[in-house]
Amino acid sequence: MISMVLTLLRNPLVLAVIKMFVAIGVVMSAVPMLVWLERKLSARFQRRIGPNRVGPMGLLQSIADAIKLMWKEDFFPRNTDRLIFLAAPIMAFLPGIISFSLIPVGQAEGAEWLGPNGVMAVSYLEMGLLVMMAVSSLASYGLAFGGWASNSQYPLLGGIRSSAQLISYEIVMGMAVIALAMKSGTLNLSEIATQQQGWYLPHWNLFLQPLTFLLFLIAAFAETNRAPFDLPEAEQELVGGYHTEYTGMRYAWFMLGEYAGLWTMCSVIATLFLGGWTLPAAWMGWVGHFPWFVAALISFGIFIAKVVALVFFFMWVRWTLPRFRWDQLMKLGWTILIPLALANILITALLMEYGGLYVR
Amino acid sequence: MSVDMKKMDVHPPRPEMRPSRLSWITRIYIPMILKGMLISLREFMRKPVTIQYPEQKPKVSERFRGEHRLTKDAEGHMKCVACYMCATACPAHCINIEAQAAPPEWDGRDKIPSVFEIDMLKCIYCGYCVEACPKEAIEMTNKVPKVYQTRQEFIYGLNKLLNN
Amino acid sequence: MPPLLIDILFAAAAIGVLVLSLAVVLVKNPVRATLLLIASFLPVALLYIMMQAPFVGILQILVYGGAIMMLFTFVIMMINPAPKGGEIPGEAAKPFGPVRMIPWLLLLIAAGFTIILPVYRAAKTLAPVAVSKPGFGSLASLADLLFKDPMNNPFTVSFELISFLILVGIIAALNFSRRRGATGKSDAVV
Numbered sequence: 001m002i003s004m005v006l007t008l009l010r011n012p013l014v015l016a017v018i019k020m021f022v023a024i025g026v027v028m029s030a031v032p033m034l035v036w037l038e039r040k041l042s043a044r045f046q047r048r049i050g051p052n053r054v055g056p057m058g059l060l061q062s063i064a065d066a067i068k069l070m071w072k073e074d075f076f077p078r079n080t081d082r083l084i085f086l087a088a089p090i091m092a093f094l095p096g097i098i099s100f101s102l103i104p105v106g107q108a109e110g111a112e113w114l115g116p117n118g119v120m121a122v123s124y125l126e127m128g129l130l131v132m133m134a135v136s137s138l139a140s141y142g143l144a145f146g147g148w149a150s151n152s153q154y155p156l157l158g159g160i161r162s163s164a165q166l167i168s169y170e171i172v173m174g175m176a177v178i179a180l181a182m183k184s185g186t187l188n189l190s191e192i193a194t195q196q197q198g199w200y201l202p203h204w205n206l207f208l209q210p211l212t213f214l215l216f217l218i219a220a221f222a223e224t225n226r227a228p229f230d231l232p233e234a235e236q237e238l239v240g241g242y243h244t245e246y247t248g249m250r251y252a253w254f255m256l257g258e259y260a261g262l263w264t265m266c267s268v269i270a271t272l273f274l275g276g277w278t279l280p281a282a283w284m285g286w287v288g289h290f291p292w293f294v295a296a297l298i299s300f301g302i303f304i305a306k307v308v309a310l311v312f313f314f315m316w317v318r319w320t321l322p323r324f325r326w327d328q329l330m331k332l333g334w335t336i337l338i339p340l341a342l343a344n345i346l347i348t349a350l351l352m353e354y355g356g357l358y359v360r
Numbered sequence: 361m362s363v364d365m366k367k368m369d370v371h372p373p374r375p376e377m378r379p380s381r382l383s384w385i386t387r388i389y390i391p392m393i394l395k396g397m398l399i400s401l402r403e404f405m406r407k408p409v410t411i412q413y414p415e416q417k418p419k420v421s422e423r424f425r426g427e428h429r430l431t432k433d434a435e436g437h438m439k440c441v442a443c444y445m446c447a448t449a450c451p452a453h454c455i456n457i458e459a460q461a462a463p464p465e466w467d468g469r470d471k472i473p474s475v476f477e478i479d480m481l482k483c484i485y486c487g488y489c490v491e492a493c494p495k496e497a498i499e500m501t502n503k504v505p506k507v508y509q510t511r512q513e514f515i516y517g518l519n520k521l522l523n524n
Numbered sequence: 525m526p527p528l529l530i531d532i533l534f535a536a537a538a539i540g541v542l543v544l545s546l547a548v549v550l551v552k553n554p555v556r557a558t559l560l561l562i563a564s565f566l567p568v569a570l571l572y573i574m575m576q577a578p579f580v581g582i583l584q585i586l587v588y589g590g591a592i593m594m595l596f597t598f599v600i601m602m603i604n605p606a607p608k609g610g611e612i613p614g615e616a617a618k619p620f621g622p623v624r625m626i627p628w629l630l631l632l633i634a635a636g637f638t639i640i641l642p643v644y645r646a647a648k649t650l651a652p653v654a655v656s657k658p659g660f661g662s663l664a665s666l667a668d669l670l671f672k673d674p675m676n677n678p679f680t681v682s683f684e685l686i687s688f689l690i691l692v693g694i695i696a697a698l699n700f701s702r703r704r705g706a707t708g709k710s711d712a713v714v
Contacts, residue, residue, distance in 0.1 A: 043408070044403075044404050044408065045404050046403070047403055047407075047409050047410075048409075048410050049408045049410040049412070081553070081555070081556065084555070084556065084559060087559075125578075126578075126662060126663060127579060130579075130583075131582055133586055134583075134585040134586035134589070135585075137585075137586060137589070137590025137591065137594070138562075138585070138590055140594065141562065144594070144598075144601065145555070145559060147601075148601050149555075156601065160601050160602060163594050163595075166594055167591060167594050170590065170591060170594075171694075187663065316397060316401070316404075317393075317397065320399075320400040321393060321396065321397075334697070334698055338694065338698070
């Protein structure tokens with residue numbers, strides 16, 4: 001029976017379909033947990049308790065909210081472009097799932113049929129990092145078009161802000177990635193993660209490229225529309241911004257999209273800068289001796305732990321920092337971060353050429 | 361009386377409302393961000409101050425004006441003599457009293473209330489009824505006002521007030 | 525991939541490009557046209573990837589789909605031009621009425637037969653040449669093409685010149701953003 005399942009798994013098509021479902025399942029089960037985590041953490045940062053009525057520690061709160069949202073009135077504002085109004089929440093949600101499929105989540109040594117070197121990912125693209133950037137750059141269209149299709153002032157402002165913010169910070173993120181690609185010599189995400197294996201910490205890109213990490217992190221905050229860069233949905237100025245006119249399940253799609261984006265962005269940072277599924281000192285020495293599924297589970301656990309730690313960091317920042325003003329945001333992006341990113345590329349190039357660093 | 365602008369801590373209007381120049385350590389953001397994040401982390405570590413209300417009662421002051429109570433004398437009879445003073449004093453008109461003749465064996469009074477109702481939804485818990493009472497027959501406990509499902513339940517009758 | 529699958533993918537992408545690009549021109553609502561233009565880049569990228577040029581395909585989405593069209597969207601939403609043909613945005617964007625759709629459909633079929641087939645035949649004769657090189661279209665071969673032997677490589681100079689031009693553009697944009705207006709107000713409206 002088990003051998004039959006294993007033979008079936010070795011069929012690449014079957015494996016690909018299973019991997020897709022697993023990837024979607026991971027994101028879709030992570031999102032309600034993230035919403036719960038955000039509410040719990042924000043409560044603790046403000047010395048409250050947070051949701052604790054539905055399920056143990058309020059864990060089922062998100063499900064209760066989803067059931068409530070499903071029964072809400074199906075509302076359309078007057079004179080809107082219905083097609084775009086309907087499509088926008090889905091456009092905001094899909095990129096999060098698609099880019100998660102590019103991220104290697106673990107390594108099962110000895111299971112070559114799972115992927116090259118047993119690395120677990122849905123797709124192993126040579127240009128994985130570029131594809132990730134391309135897909136995540138499409139995420140903001142949902143916000144922009146949703147804001148426009150609402151036919152209302154505040155959502156329109158939120159949509160415009162979202163598009164302007166994305167243009168500015170996409171450049172910063174791209175330039176940060178250039179320096180990282182120069183150091184790594186590849187755009188393959190699983191190779192970048194594998195390069196960071198080692199017995200001591202400075203193998204992580206976080207320590208090898210601190211400025212790149214800082215630039216990427218700031219751009220990531222802006223791309224996921226989280227505080228201090230949550231201008232598109234600024235509650236206090238824009239009454240919710242692009243999703244002001246959305247109700248019920250369509251509003252929920254926007255929320256899911258936001259948290260799916262957060263989850264994926266944290267996975268990307270974990271892969272690029274924190275060594276993905278690898279852990280210094282622990283890795284490769286003894287995990288490789290386990291059967292492949294145990295190694296897979298351990299590496300997946302390490303990856304998830306890193307991502308959750310990053311999510312905690314994102315939420316910590318959100319509940320600490322006030323929002324940037326609009327002109328401050330633009331000034332920071334164009335006059336500080338972009339020159340810094342250019343300088344970062346130059347420094348990396350000089351270090352590689354004359355400093356003898358990062359030589360493979 | 362002349363107003364001293366300096367003492368009132370009012371900024372004189374500036375010709376150009378431009379934010380004052382910050383020091384460079386503030387303007388590179390990062391140290392100040394770290395400082396702020398440490399503060400929020402400290403708050404994160406501390407215990408929440410939330411009171412889980414229906415299960416956990418808040419600790420109130422001795423002088424807290426909560427739900428009313430009608431008091432009794434040494435023989436166990438209620439002190440109230442249905443004089444309507446409290447109902448007259450009540451600014452919210454939430455007290456409704458109907459009087460009847462007192463039983464002959466009760467000393468020192470002609471009337472007692474047959475109906476004494478306080479509508480807890482209307483009551484503003486000002487304590488004027490307690491001030492107005494000549495017999496010290498009504499007082500305020502420090503019980504936090506309760507929540508019910510129907511309006512009828514908020515109207516406290518004679519028995520409930522006596523045993524409150 | 526089996527050849528039949530490639531054929532089906534090619535046909536789907538080609539028809540997608542044609543239909544979406546036609547719709548961009550025909551739709552009266554500018555925002556819908558923008559959305560359709562973005563959507564039309566996706567099959568174009570697919571075509572590039574099928575032609576052994578994944579890098580160009582991804583850049584098509586990243587640069588054109590992600591960055592430049594976002595700029596278009598921003599400008600169109602800022603100006604918010606009134607859609608021609610009606611007051612209501614949703615009502616205006618209906619060039620495909622049930623009756624008016626017939627000539628467009630005929631035109632589409634004609635275009636399909638006149639354009640797709642020759643292009644497909646040409647692509648079929650060209651394809652084996654491209655496939656025969658191992659690693660063609662990959663990052664390494666692109667890097668070789670652009671930077672190998674930089675002294676004698678004509679691509680290196682032009683590539684560097686173009687990147688220098690973009691850098692100059694960025695610096696110019698920064699300079700414009702730094703310059704304050706006559707009123708001294710630097711705060712943006714949005």
